[in-house]
Amino acid sequence: MHLPSPWQQAFELQYQASRQHVDVPELVRRERLLRLQKLLHEHGTTLAAAVQADFGVRSPQLTEMADFMVLRTMLQQTLRQLKRWMRTQRVWTPLHLLPAMARIERQPLGVVGIISPWNYPLQLALGPAIAALAAGNRVMLKPSELTPHTSAQLAHVIGQFFSPEEFCVIQGDAQVASQFAGLPFDHLVFTGSTAVGRKVAMAAAQHLTPTTLELGGKSPCIIGNDCDLAQAAVRIAHGKLLNAGQTCIAPDYLLLPRGREQAFEQAYRKAVAQLFPALAGNPDYAAIINQKHFNRLRNLAQQAESEGAHVQWLEVGPASASPASAAPGWGDAVQRQMTPALVWNVHSEMDIMREEIFGPLLPVISYDHLDDVVKAINAGERPLALYWFGQDVQQRDSVLRRTVSGGVTVNDTLMHVAHDNLPFGGVGSSGWGAYHGEHGFLRFSHQKGVFLQAKWSPAAWLYPPYGAKFERVMALLKRLH
Template identity: 50%
Template sequence: MQVSSPSFLEERFEAQRRAFAAESNPPLHVRMDRLNRLLALTENHESDFIRAIDADFGGRSAHETRIAELFVVRAGVRHARNHLKHWISPQRVATGLHFRPGYNRLLRQPLGVVGIVSPWNYPIQLSLGPALAALAAGNRVLLKPSELTPRFSELLDHLVSASFAPDELSVVNGGVDVGQAFTHLPFDHLFFTGSTRVGRQVAQAAAANLTPVTLELGGKSPAIFDASCDIAAAAASIAYGKFLNAGQTCIAPDYVLVPVGLADSVADQLKAAITRLYPTLISNPDYTAIISTRHRNRLLAIREEARDGGARIVEVNPAGERFDEGTRKFPPTLVIGAAASTRLMREEIFGPLLPIIEYDGLDKAIAMVNQGERPLALYWFGRSVANRDRVLNETVSGGVTINDCLWHLAQEAQPFGGVGPSGMGAYHGEWGFRTFSKEKPVFYQARLNGTRLFHPPYGKTFDLMLQLIKRIT
């Protein structure tokens, strides 16, 4: 992978600034052309992306790359194309009676040069997803992918360079030093996806330039089994949502809350559901590996700490395979009764470890969720409308899926984003377009209007007009 130098980074940034200054509000056909080129890039090189990401992971399901990455990006591009004409048009805004016949309009303008820092776990989706929104909004884009996926990052650089001018969309590669230099540039908007810890550092770097940020972070996303739920159906959804990409998903269920006395039953159903999905593991192309040895060792350490603290470990290994240092794959593992003080229960897991925690009554479940930092996602399973609505109304999370996992992320007509430690800002669909736009309010004054009646010298006319306005507003 060719590493970008800090000087190259600054040169590319300045080139994009100059290009934006020369065309600060590109017309519809220019934006559509950029979206079409981005779509073609994903469609014409699907097999290349799959091979590169598989090599970076040391075993990444091709089907997961197709559905969770390429499909999501393509759906986002198509949605933007279908709605872009409306999005860029001046928006009609209501005007108060006392300001008529003047009228309001809301103009959406590009911000300028947008910086995007993307992670390794879904390298296509989390780089090109924000990029398509920024391009639709008329911006220039600099993109810094993760150094943990070097083959993908090199491929993306090559494909983007072949499809876009450097002052339209450009990729810069490198390690932590390049990433730090990147976040210190005076972007017009900086978009970061990654851990909460690094997100804080990004926000601090951006603050020096008063650069607005969107932070897509993570946290411990709970899944709540209500007493009214179908345990087998809920377990099937959890098994898919948790072990997709081997749990390396920012909105994966991080722990499961189940009614008291049901932990073993739920574990049995989860074990059966996982076995149906992954009858073998090490040689199974459907089961993804852990991104690096360091990350795998971290998972081993937090699992063993939980075991040492008295938790019961249920390893789901249907074929009885041997897991050792020769593979980066990690078996699906259920953890029952982990202590609240363990790393497993304090840190975002980001791997195929799933704690099962019992709760005694819905009040306790809600309290357990609210005691932690606000999560990126929450999942609720059950038939009780009253209990469902209590959870929705009494907890705060970035997004929710009811009676399933993950799918709120794929709704282009809904915003996606975190809250508090799980992030700030939102994108997808129109929300992405608006994130990367300046929504400028404009009031058009009529030639004949009454505002001069409020000018000095003040007197009875002013008082009468003010009384009249009070009555009609």
Template identity: 50%
Template sequence: MDQTLNGPALRALDDAFHAMLDKSRIEPTAPLEVRCDRLARLRRVISDNEARLTQAISADFGNRSATETLFAEILFVLNEIKHATKHLKRWMAPQRVVTALQFLPAKNRLIPQPLGVVGVIAPWNYPLQLTLAPAIGAIAAGNRVMVKPSELTPHFAALLKELIAAKFAADELIVTGIEEEVAKAFAGLPFDHLVFTGSTRVGRLVAEAAGRNLTPVTLELGGKSPAIVDRTADIDEAAERIAYGKLLNAGQTCIAPDYALVPEDSLQGFAEKVRGHMRRMFGTEPANNDYTSIISDRHYARLEGLMSDAAAKGAKILQAAKADDPNWKAARKFPPTLVIGAGPDMTIMQEEIFGPLLPVLPYRDRSEPIAYVNAHDRPLALYWFGRDRAARDEVLARTISGGVTVNDCLFHFTQINQPMGGVGPSGSGAYHGEWGFRTFSKLKPVFYRSALNRLADLYPPYGARIARLEKLMRFMS
């Protein structure tokens, strides 16, 4: 670790990590009651401080819809804790594994054990959910957890650090600082597992840093998640659901529909319906508190650049509000925007948008959306709208993505019994519910030999016994 950059902060990080690591080696397992107690304390951290957490997150955004924070973050995390607590005893139990006939009456078992110390590098867009959801899985698996919040959410990070420190020992669960040098050093610590949620570009750097320690990583990245509207879809219904999926958190969602592929003869009507639903849901005034602000001036300027580049290259811009009102920018709120006729030469089609801009692309033949998706990086999410089961199943079979919601957006992520994860450039590994428990556990295979088993027949000196055993094993294979 480089001690020349703000030495005290880095030494504090290093000391905290090694104290946690040492404790995990002295006490490598955590009984059920200890894990449940940690989960209960984490639940109280959230439930006792809902208002403070909501206010802190809103302060970081400029304005964050309190309703979105409640449903997408607070209730989501509380449900994860409740689910893990309810099922933890079963998850922790040794799993029976079939024993091959020739080894009977021996038995096989898989025994879940904690990995040790899990690191979580959290993003800014859902700071509570994406900080604590992986931590819940890690705690349920019996691990000790170190969390590094995003530097873009300083109010939330400071509050979470305070609240966690009041309920947890530093060798159980700790929240680090958000200084730049701490962020750079964090991924280089020799964790037993590391979780990163963020951009593909930064994910590569995190994976490279973790790889130097052979630290396994779970990467929750992003990309351009398509929404495919089939000819059999209810256009108005699809428009409403895509509008909601795009504008939740003002589009600052890793699984938001990034662009829509729509039948050519329905494109204009679809765009108008999307705009109408955007207006109905979030109004046309920047003062609407249901509509979330963009996280920073830099991100706002990036979105302006995407829109300007598309317009300059011939795309039609369709906005749901009068964007010339200076109060939009003053509140750091970006007017909901559709981009009609976006082409591959436009920056908006080359990088993840992560904001309330929705390119709408036409297609003529059903095979075109499949070919388009497969010609690009595998997305974190895919959305399909329609009533034709054969067409739906063809898209599901011929495209690969992190997850899919059919006839809606986002909701595959909320299914606690399903894993959440990406594929290729959109991520690797998965968590949520039991999947998180498995990710942060070592499933140790154990073979229990029986006193009645004749494995000693394999020992030398070799001779007739081996020949008989070979015939038996060939017969059984």
């Protein structure tokens, strides 16, 4: 006898609950969000410690800023705006359909599945869940197997605050994730690489499950001719080195006006030292998640060097370490605190310019004309993020008009994702669908169009049998339009 798997049983429980309780009142949604808020308040320290255990080196302060602060802001805005988001929307009715009325009702989809990544294991697991719960859905979460301590702790605390038919966590490896993606969810959210995103989309397609895919790609950072390099370097270094570059919207490569290479190198080196006075053993500078990913980054640098690039490792501080060395007393994880590097003389055929880097390596491409920048960006896949540094509004707007990206931050990095009223999502190979704020609420809601016919309706004039009366009505409608 073949017994259903635990995740199939969990799905069936949530599916039946979602069909038996289609109408989810505001009070119920709000109470679930408040429970999640309480969970973060009471177990934040434990969850941050679990993240630290998974990375080996990652300070609780980094998790507080990059995970918890984002989640708290999301919850506050959602609780404040929930009533407005849930309202039925009255829509204008065209003249030929009067005196009928029409409206849009926002309903829960049902069961939302979330496959979350390891790099921000709390924010990217619970962020989509906030939007899905606000929209009245049930949620099943499959966190990453690369952060087992965090995943286990999430399963434990969510099980304390939510019943299984409301919100549950499924743990397991990549095979479990593959089977999870094949469940007939009402919506499936995946955050991760483009390659895995394709597999998730194919698995979901078997059940015509709509998806939101938050992927990655080569996010460019453009320096304008009038840019203040000292200020820009600090902001670029922060965006590139936050979580050691393991951020989907981190600047992936830099486009720099020719002739400013030495000035930028000096400014960037100074910025790195300002942010991280020491690297090895510094808990503010996260370790690469595991040895496999560290080796991948090292191989990208070595392959670029073998093809003519110059990799400039930025050693800073007395305790700084080379990529292969370790500081005593910090265990194996300190060996994965990769030294930041600028990579010069790169070309488009190098792996470092073909793959998403997801680490502290920053390739630099010199350009002569802004048109060359636009052509270079448009020659590749559409990026998840784009960054512009400079004060020339015409140049800035020209670049933004002529390129397509998931989102943009001007004169800084990462910050568009922190603005709750901006949609966060990709385009093309960097993903599809967006959430955050009302955009997330709508993503996980069904907008049902409702037409309310009046007691007397002119539509009867268009019923058969068609004849002279029909022709007169149609002639009148044509004139009105």
